[in-house]
Amino acid sequence: MENKKTAPLGFRTLIGQVTPYRTTLLAACLLMLGESLTALAGPWLAGRFTSALLEAGSGHRPDFKTILLLWLGLLALQSLFRFGNSYLMAATGARMLTRLRTRLYDHLQALPLGYHHRQRRGEVLSLLTHDAGILAQFVTGTLVSLLPLALTFCGALVLMFSIDPGIAALAALLTPLFVLAIKLLGRRIRPLSTRLSKEHAATLARVEENLTMLPIIKAFAREPEESSRHQARHRDLLTLTTRYLRLQSMLSPCIHFLAGSGIVLLLWLGASRLAAGALTAADMVSLLLYGLLLTRPIGSLAGVYGQIQNARGAGERLIEVFATEPEPADENHPGMAPVKGDIRFENIHFHYPGQKDILRGLDLDIRAGETVAVTGANGAGKSTLAHLLMRFADPQQGRILIDGTDIRGVSLPSLRRRIGLVPQHVLLFNSSVADNIGYGDPDAGSDRIIAAARAARALGFIERLPEGFDTLIGDQGIRLSGGQRQRIALARALLKNPPILILDEATAMFDPEGEKEFIRECHHLLHQRTLILITHRPASLALADRIIHLENGQVHGA
Structure with a gap:
C-alpha cells in the first residue's frame, strides 16, 4: 500500500540536490562578493574625480591619470568577477538540473503503479521539465544573487552614513515602503x-x-471539437497569465517609482546641504551614485519576489512527489532462489484505494508446470491476480506463496525476474524490433531473439519489414498492426524464459488456429513451466489443464 512520508523528507531531498555543489556555489558567492566590492568603489572614485576637476578649475594640477587608471582597473576586475560568476552559475545550474531530473525520474520510476494510475502523464512530464527547471534556476540564479544584492545595499548605506548620516538615515527610513509595496502586491501574486x-x-x-488519442479523434472526426477545447483551455490560461503579468508588472514600476522618488529627495536634500556649505560637491556626487546603487537591489526585489513565488509552488509539488513512498525494494531481503512454479493464494482480500473489495478471501493453488486458464466477468479480479503476483500492489489481507515462500519476504527485483507478463494493453518502446524483443533479456544474442520471435509467430511479418529486426516501430509500435504489436510483446516475454508466465488476454489478436499453435509452442518452450492464461477464448481454454472461474471475489469452479 502507498503511504505518505512527512514533507520534511521531501524538503531534505531537494536540499540534497544542492549540497554536492556547495563548493562551486561558495566560489560563485565569493566572485559575487568581489563584484559588489568593486562596484562600491566606483562612487568613491567618482567623488575623487569630481574633486580633482574642481581643483583643476582653481589652478591646481591634480593627478587625473591615476584616478582614471585605477577606475579602469576596477572595471576590468569587476568584469572578470562577473564572467567567473556567470559561468559558474550557468554550469552549476545545468549540472544541478540534470541531477534533479535524474533523481526525480528514478523516484517516479520507483513509485507504485497505483500512483501513476492516478496521475496524468502530462502533469508528470511538467514536473520533470517545468518545475525542475524553475527550482534549479531559482537556486543557482535567484537565491545566490540575493547575497551580492544584500551586500551592495548594506555597503552603499554604510558608505552613505560615512559621508552624511542625515541623508543616509532618510534613505534607510524609506526601505520599509518598498517592503510594504512588495507585501501588498505579493499577497495577490x-x-x-x-x-x-x-x-x-x-x-x-x-x-x-490528445496526441496519444489522435487516431480515435480522427476516426470520430472530432478534430474541430478538440481544437475548440484546446483554444478554450489556452484562452483560460492566457487570461490567468495576463492577470499574473499585470500584477507582476505593477510591482516593478511601484518599486522603481519609490526608488526614483528617493533619489529625487536625496538630490533635494543634498543640494540644500551643498548650498549651506555642509556638503562638498565631491561628496554630493558620491552620495548620488551610492543612492543609485541602493536602487539596484531594491529594483531587483520585484523580479526576485516573483521568482520566489514560482519556485515555492514548484518546490511544493516536487516535495509532494519525493515524499511519496516508493515501492518496497526489500534490498535487505534475500533474493528469490530458482523456483519450480508452485503458486498459492491464501485468503486474499484486496481493493484499490477508495473502491470496494475486488477479491474477498480468495484461495487458489496452482501447481508447478500447470497451465491454468482464469476466466470471469469484467472486474472480477483476473488481472488483479497477475498484479498481486508481480507485487504491483499488495493485498490488504492474506499472503501469496511461490514454492512455499511468501513473496513479501524476497527482494522485489528477484521476484519479478522469475515471472513473465504479457499485459492486456501492449506497451512497446519507440525503438527497433530487436530492441523491443531483446528487452526481455539484455544478454540474449540474435539467435535467441529470432527463436523467441518464431515462437510468438512474429518471424514472418518481421522479415517482411523494410529493415527486418532493425526496423524502428514508432511510438508505442504505431507502425505495426495491433496483432503485430501483440506478437512482439509475446516474443519479449518468451525471451525472458521465466518459470512462471502470465498471458493477460495476450492472444486476443490471434485467429483460433494461430492461438492453438502459439499455446502449443509455449508448452514446448516453457516445458515444466507454470502458465497462467487470463482469457475468455475457447482455443486457449481448450488447451488449459484447469479452468478457474472468478466470481464475487472468490474462486467458483476449478
Missing part, C-alpha cells in the same frame, strides 16, 4: 502563481493525451 503552474501542467497533460 502568490495564489495566481500557484494556480498558473497547475493550469500549465493540466494543459500539457491534455495535449499529451
Whole structure:
C-alpha cells in the first residue's frame, strides 16, 4: 500500500540536490562578493574625480591619470568577477538540473503503479521539465544573487552614513515602503502563481493525451471539437497569465517609482546641504551614485519576489512527489532462489484505494508446470491476480506463496525476474524490433531473439519489414498492426524464459488456429513451466489443464 512520508523528507531531498555543489556555489558567492566590492568603489572614485576637476578649475594640477587608471582597473576586475560568476552559475545550474531530473525520474520510476494510475502523464512530464527547471534556476540564479544584492545595499548605506548620516538615515527610513509595496502586491501574486503552474501542467497533460488519442479523434472526426477545447483551455490560461503579468508588472514600476522618488529627495536634500556649505560637491556626487546603487537591489526585489513565488509552488509539488513512498525494494531481503512454479493464494482480500473489495478471501493453488486458464466477468479480479503476483500492489489481507515462500519476504527485483507478463494493453518502446524483443533479456544474442520471435509467430511479418529486426516501430509500435504489436510483446516475454508466465488476454489478436499453435509452442518452450492464461477464448481454454472461474471475489469452479 502507498503511504505518505512527512514533507520534511521531501524538503531534505531537494536540499540534497544542492549540497554536492556547495563548493562551486561558495566560489560563485565569493566572485559575487568581489563584484559588489568593486562596484562600491566606483562612487568613491567618482567623488575623487569630481574633486580633482574642481581643483583643476582653481589652478591646481591634480593627478587625473591615476584616478582614471585605477577606475579602469576596477572595471576590468569587476568584469572578470562577473564572467567567473556567470559561468559558474550557468554550469552549476545545468549540472544541478540534470541531477534533479535524474533523481526525480528514478523516484517516479520507483513509485507504485497505483500512483501513476492516478496521475496524468502530462502533469508528470511538467514536473520533470517545468518545475525542475524553475527550482534549479531559482537556486543557482535567484537565491545566490540575493547575497551580492544584500551586500551592495548594506555597503552603499554604510558608505552613505560615512559621508552624511542625515541623508543616509532618510534613505534607510524609506526601505520599509518598498517592503510594504512588495507585501501588498505579493499577497495577490502568490495564489495566481500557484494556480498558473497547475493550469500549465493540466494543459500539457491534455495535449499529451490528445496526441496519444489522435487516431480515435480522427476516426470520430472530432478534430474541430478538440481544437475548440484546446483554444478554450489556452484562452483560460492566457487570461490567468495576463492577470499574473499585470500584477507582476505593477510591482516593478511601484518599486522603481519609490526608488526614483528617493533619489529625487536625496538630490533635494543634498543640494540644500551643498548650498549651506555642509556638503562638498565631491561628496554630493558620491552620495548620488551610492543612492543609485541602493536602487539596484531594491529594483531587483520585484523580479526576485516573483521568482520566489514560482519556485515555492514548484518546490511544493516536487516535495509532494519525493515524499511519496516508493515501492518496497526489500534490498535487505534475500533474493528469490530458482523456483519450480508452485503458486498459492491464501485468503486474499484486496481493493484499490477508495473502491470496494475486488477479491474477498480468495484461495487458489496452482501447481508447478500447470497451465491454468482464469476466466470471469469484467472486474472480477483476473488481472488483479497477475498484479498481486508481480507485487504491483499488495493485498490488504492474506499472503501469496511461490514454492512455499511468501513473496513479501524476497527482494522485489528477484521476484519479478522469475515471472513473465504479457499485459492486456501492449506497451512497446519507440525503438527497433530487436530492441523491443531483446528487452526481455539484455544478454540474449540474435539467435535467441529470432527463436523467441518464431515462437510468438512474429518471424514472418518481421522479415517482411523494410529493415527486418532493425526496423524502428514508432511510438508505442504505431507502425505495426495491433496483432503485430501483440506478437512482439509475446516474443519479449518468451525471451525472458521465466518459470512462471502470465498471458493477460495476450492472444486476443490471434485467429483460433494461430492461438492453438502459439499455446502449443509455449508448452514446448516453457516445458515444466507454470502458465497462467487470463482469457475468455475457447482455443486457449481448450488447451488449459484447469479452468478457474472468478466470481464475487472468490474462486467458483476449478
